[in-house]
Amino acid sequence: MEERTHSTDQHDGWVVSPPDAAGMDADLLGGLARQFEAWDEANLHAALMVRRGKLVYERYFTGDDKAWATPLGRVAYHASLKHDLRSITKSITSLLFGIALDQGLIEDLDQPVFDFFPEYADLNTAEKAQINLRHLLTMSAGLAWNEDIPYSNPANSERRMIDAPDPYRYVLEQPTIRPAGAAYTYNGGLTALLAAVLQKAFGYPIDVLARKTLFTSLGIQDVEWVRYADGTPNAVSGLRMRPRDVAKVGQLVLDGGVWKGTQIVSKDWIEESTSSHINGVGLFFYGFQWWLGRSLVNRQEIKWISAVGYGGQRMYIVPSMELVVVVMAGLYDNPVLQSMVPEIILRRYALPAALAA
Secondary structure (H helix, E strand, O other), rough: OOOOOOOOOOOOOOOEEEEEHHHHHHHHHHHHHHHHHHHHHHEEEEEEEEEEEEEEEEEEOOOEEOOEEEEEEEEEOOOOOOOEOOOOHHHHHHHHHHHHHHOOOOOOOOOEEHHOOOHHHOOOOOHHOOOHHHHOOOOOOOEEOOOOOOOOOOHHHHHHHHOOOHHHHHHHHHOEEOOOOOOOOOOOHHHHHHHHHHHHHHHOHHHHHHHHHHHHHOOOOOOOEOOOOOOOOOOOEEEEEHHHHHHHHHHHHHOOOEOOOOOOOOOOHHHHHHHOOEOOOOOOOOOOOOOEEEEEEEEEEEEEEEEEEEEOOOEEEEHOOOEEEEEEEEEOOOOOHHHHHHHHHHHHHHHHHHHOO
């Protein structure tokens, strides 16, 4: 791997600062690039840190990558290049849902899902009638779904949804295996339903909604959506954005829905959506399309919020430290390293640097 750029003013809304001026240990952070330049297998593409509202660390590397399923070969990443976000897209969809709630276009999270899909009334059973919007947000609808197998496997439920003639019907026709709200099961199909609800509420698709209500306010212009065969933007895992712009989303959440003095998403939604609502995978809790976790650094427990994307994509938000960390990687075929690499950046570099300064 090869380091490409340091933090510079791109005139994109970020204030750039040396790490030590924002309370980060620059010497400790200096080891990050050295480690990952020497570790080709990690296939790290970008690591960014924002402290106290300032961009204090930014490194790009060269590595193999894909744009969703399309191989890109070796890419020399820099600040102007977009990257797959994969399921970080889900957390951005959650922010858009909050905006719909703020505007009164959606009134009640306990409203049954089938109220929004009368065209699928034939699929509505007594058990499925209990599924509400809150269950979609917390991935606890109780429907059969399997994304534990690789996405390259045609039996993967998200793959089957994408290939289905009617993706929404495919999700809603899945059998009920437990009561709604009883347990978390990772289910991208539920995020697809959230996006469909948003389109019904606003009257235009999620890419237009995101631009009108979120991205323009953040000064985010260079965005790409992977689309389904019928042209529908993929709200589950289809966003491609610059890492700097991903960091803006993290800062928005850290600041309670405010960017540059403007309230874009209500503070109430930020707090509610990033609170623990259900047990997720392993030791993680789950909010409304957000992961909640913690790290132990120098015997100090530090809680964080995270958006997680396949292949090593991460956005960490650490409220107690006024810290946002963004990691982009190309580890789509390495389930071990795609979890390990972002955790190393967070736990070995970002959090200790914030504590040490």
